Amino acid sequence: MFELLGIPPQALFGQLLLGLINGAFYAMLSLGLAVIFGMLNVINFTHGAQYMMGAFAAWLMLTILDIPFWVALVLAPLVVGLFGVVLEKVMLKRIYHLDHLYGFLLTFGLALVIEGLFQWKWGSSGAPYPSPIPGGTNLGFMFLPTYRGFVVVAALVICLVTWYGIERTRLGAYLRAATENPTLVRAFGINVPRLITLTYGLGVGLAALAGVLAAPIQQVSALMGTNLVLVVFAVVVIGGMGSIMGSIVTGFGLGLVEGLTKVFYPPASNTVIFVVMAIVLLVKPAGLFGQTK
Amino acid sequence: MTAQRVIGVALLVAALVAPWVAYPIFLMTALCFALFACAFNLLLGYVGLMSFGHAMFFGISGYFFGHVVKAWGMAPEVGILAGVAGAAVLGAVTGALAIRRQGIYFAMITLAFAQMIYFFCVQAPFTGGEDGLQGIARKPLLGGLIPTKDDRVLYYVVLAIFLFGYGTIYRIIHSPFGQVLKAIRDNEQRAVSLGYEADRYKLLAFVLSAALAGLAGATKAMVLQFATLTDVSAAMSGEVVLMALVGGLGTIIGPVVGAFIIITMQNYLAATGEFVLVIQGVIFVVIVMAFRKGLVGELTDWWKSRRRASS
Numbered sequence: 001m002f003e004l005l006g007i008p009p010q011a012l013f014g015q016l017l018l019g020l021i022n023g024a025f026y027a028m029l030s031l032g033l034a035v036i037f038g039m040l041n042v043i044n045f046t047h048g049a050q051y052m053m054g055a056f057a058a059w060l061m062l063t064i065l066d067i068p069f070w071v072a073l074v075l076a077p078l079v080v081g082l083f084g085v086v087l088e089k090v091m092l093k094r095i096y097h098l099d100h101l102y103g104f105l106l107t108f109g110l111a112l113v114i115e116g117l118f119q120w121k122w123g124s125s126g127a128p129y130p131s132p133i134p135g136g137t138n139l140g141f142m143f144l145p146t147y148r149g150f151v152v153v154a155a156l157v158i159c160l161v162t163w164y165g166i167e168r169t170r171l172g173a174y175l176r177a178a179t180e181n182p183t184l185v186r187a188f189g190i191n192v193p194r195l196i197t198l199t200y201g202l203g204v205g206l207a208a209l210a211g212v213l214a215a216p217i218q219q220v221s222a223l224m225g226t227n228l229v230l231v232v233f234a235v236v237v238i239g240g241m242g243s244i245m246g247s248i249v250t251g252f253g254l255g256l257v258e259g260l261t262k263v264f265y266p267p268a269s270n271t272v273i274f275v276v277m278a279i280v281l282l283v284k285p286a287g288l289f290g291q292t293k
Numbered sequence: 294m295t296a297q298r299v300i301g302v303a304l305l306v307a308a309l310v311a312p313w314v315a316y317p318i319f320l321m322t323a324l325c326f327a328l329f330a331c332a333f334n335l336l337l338g339y340v341g342l343m344s345f346g347h348a349m350f351f352g353i354s355g356y357f358f359g360h361v362v363k364a365w366g367m368a369p370e371v372g373i374l375a376g377v378a379g380a381a382v383l384g385a386v387t388g389a390l391a392i393r394r395q396g397i398y399f400a401m402i403t404l405a406f407a408q409m410i411y412f413f414c415v416q417a418p419f420t421g422g423e424d425g426l427q428g429i430a431r432k433p434l435l436g437g438l439i440p441t442k443d444d445r446v447l448y449y450v451v452l453a454i455f456l457f458g459y460g461t462i463y464r465i466i467h468s469p470f471g472q473v474l475k476a477i478r479d480n481e482q483r484a485v486s487l488g489y490e491a492d493r494y495k496l497l498a499f500v501l502s503a504a505l506a507g508l509a510g511a512t513k514a515m516v517l518q519f520a521t522l523t524d525v526s527a528a529m530s531g532e533v534v535l536m537a538l539v540g541g542l543g544t545i546i547g548p549v550v551g552a553f554i555i556i557t558m559q560n561y562l563a564a565t566g567e568f569v570l571v572i573q574g575v576i577f578v579v580i581v582m583a584f585r586k587g588l589v590g591e592l593t594d595w596w597k598s599r600r601r602a603s604s
Contacts, residue, residue: 043397091582100397101343102581105538108531109577116571227408230527234405237398267416274409278390281402285393 007263013142015259021148021217023255024155027248028210029232031162034241036203038179039196042092042103047232048225049114050204053080054211056118059129059220069132069216076212077205084204088197111229118222126219151213158209159248166244175199234277240290250288308452317444318516323556324455325513330536330548331462332505337534338543339466340498341478342392345400346407347506347533349387350380352525353410354507355514359426360419362515369432369441373454373511380507381500383410388499392492404527411525425521429514447516454512458505463545465501474498528570535573538580541587550589 029047036044044050057076061067067075087110095102136145166172178185178192186192211225218224239250254273262269280288311320329351336342354376361372391402414420421427431441434450441447465471476484477491485491514520523529532555540551555573562569584591 043401091578095581098585101400102585104343104345104397104400105534105577106581108534109574109581112531112570112574112577114574116567116574120567120571226527230404230408233401234408237394237401237405270412270415271409274405274412277402277405281390281393 009141010143012263015263016256017142017144017148017152017259019256019259019262020152020252021255022258023252024152025210025214025228025251026232026235026255027159027251028155028206028213029228030235030239030247030251031159031244032203032206032210033232033236034244034247035162035166035206036200037241039175039199040088040092040103041096041100042107043100043233044200044203045104045107045229046087046111046114047107047203047207048227048229049111050080050084050207050225051211051214051228052118052222052225053083053114054208055129055215055218055220055224056122056211056222057208058212058215059127062129069212073209073212077208080208080211081201081205085197085201087204088200092200093193093197111226115222115226122222124222126221126224129215129220131216147216151217154213155210158206159251162206163244163248231273234273238273238277238280238287240287242287243289246287246289312445312448317448319556319560321444321448321451321516322513323553324451325509325516326533326536326556327549327552328455328458328512329506329509330533330540330552331459331545332502332509333533334537334542334548335462335465335505336498336502337537338547339471339478340474340495342495342499343397343400344391344403344499344502344530345534346387346403346405346410346527346530347502348525348527348529349407349410350384350503350506351510351513351529351533352414352520352522353383354380354510355520355524356414356420356426358511358514359429359520362432363426363429364419368436369434369515373508373515376511376514377504377507380510381504384500384503384507385496388496388503392495392499404530407525407530408527411522411527414522414525420520420522423522425519426514427519429518429520431515431518441515451512451516454508458508459549462505465498466545470494470497532573535577537587539576539587541590541593544587544589544593547587547589551587554588 029051033044033047036042054076057079058069058072061072061075062069091106091110092103095106131145131147133147133150136143136148138144164172166175174185174190175195178190178195182192214224235251235254236247238254239246241247254276257276258269258272261272268275329347332350333344333347336344357379358369358372358376361367361375362369387403387406391399391406394402415422431447433440439446439450441450466474473484473489473494476487476489477494481491510524513524536551536555537548538551539554540549541547558572559569562572580587586594
């Protein structure tokens with residue numbers, strides 16, 4: 001077999017796959033954040049907690065109700081999305097007129113409450129979720145577990161469907177119009193507040209869907225979203241929240257960068273995304289795909 | 294305002310008597326957090342910059358203090374200076390990058406940098422990783438003039454440091470420089486059009502705030518004799534926001550009140566584990582939904598409206 005700069009291909013491609021999977025989660029989560037921010041003007045700090053809730057919902061459905069993974073993949077995001085809708089109706093709705101800061105603080109507080117409660121009920125050690133597609137294929141240069149391949153493809157499909165829904169459908173057009181000028185869109189007889197609620201539900205559902213997909217790869221635990229959401233913030237700063245496609249590309253790209261760092265200089269793998277963020281801020285302060293400052 | 298002066302004198306007397314009434318270590322910890330919260334509030338309350346990564350200055354300064362005193366065997370004063378200098382340099386670097394974006398992005402950027410510093414502290418050789426720096430010896434201050442083994446003596450040192458930091462912040466806010474900061478907070482475009490270079494003012498305020506947070510962090514390491522990862526974590530960044538918010542953003546005494554409330558609460562609830570976080574979360578939600586001015590802000594409003602009604 002060939003070698004690249006002294007790195008065995010098994011290690012290189014293994015880490016690249018891992019990077020691609022991480023990137024898939026960055027993409028799905030930053031996409032949800034961008035969609036929510038566009039409509040609600042709120043940075044949803046609860047995103048990590050809602051991702052965790054998705055994983056937990058799937059795990060509880062499996063262990064208590066014996067609901068298989070494929071059903072949970074649809075059901076769990078619906079349940080968590082509904083929770084998001086309630087949250088929007090009861091709390092978020094009341095703070096749109098305030099500075100962005102308050103949405104950030106409110107959702108941060110909610111994340112503390114949700115994660116604290118889950119930790120209290122189920123502890124902080126993780127619970128395993130059996131892989132729905134066990135086994136894998138030997139590609140010659142590396143071993144590919146089938147489920148991991150599935151996650152990458154599924155994430156791509158989810159991202160592209162979301163992009164299509166927002167950029168190419170009528171509902172998406174309403175959504176973009178309401179982001180630009182809510183008053184005018186309301187004058188046309190479109191129920192903007194309901195659109196906002198739906199958007200939040202959709203964004204939260206996306207986070208939960210990512211959580212369900214992550215359950216068989218990671219341990220299902222109360223704090224699985226805590227650090228992830230911080231990395232996703234950096235991803236969002238790097239990409240800029242102006243463009244849907246930008247979020248997707250940035251997410252996957254940074255996952256790969258992280259994977260490569262793990263191969264060539266492992267100690268920096270935790271921090272590389274933040275370093276990239278610093279460089280982007282120096283060179284292009286608005287973010288790679290951002291338009292305004 | 295005479296009422297204000299009376300309250301100020303009463304608080305000072307209370308602070309002087311306190312170590313004979315309450316547990317000195319608790320008081321010193323609370324004072325350190327109070328200074329930390331005031332430093333944070335200098336940015337958010339008076340410049341309108343929301344830093345969600347202030348724990349990096351607080352925590353890294355504690356590590357610098359510990360390393361200088363423990364590994365290099367130098368005097369605690371040098372340790373504190375090293376901590377403050379380190380925090381200021383870190384503040385200059387992260388601040389210069391963060392002020393390139395505005396609003397909510399600023400919060401996310403500072404948060405991300407703090408997370409980076411956290412990972413750095415997990416791996417760096419001088420921080421002791423997961424164990425942190427333990428057993429930093431308490432040495433006498435001013436070349437042996439002030440013995441610090443006695444908690445009550447150390448308390449007055451910490452009180453002096455706190456008052457120095459608090460006084461500095463008071464001076465900054467009430468100086469011409471502080472007026473420009475408030476102008477930037479209220480309307481950045483207008484401040485720029487009047488010829489003020491907003492970015493330079495913001496950066497200087499950020500560095501000052503970082504240095505003061507560093508002063509609080511180093512002092513805390515001196516008091517408790519350890520520096521750990523908790524102090525650089527994102528949770529700590531959230532906690533200082535909570536303290537300032539509970540007391541009242543943009544009020545000078547608010548963060549002190551908030552810090553004492555939160556530290557007291559943590560002391561009583563420490564045994565309940567995860568519930569400390571849940572309760573902190575609930576407080577966040579309640580304040581944002583109902584009491585955005587914080588305790589001191591709401592009280593001042595109530596006082597003013599009462600006086601208006603009576604006159």
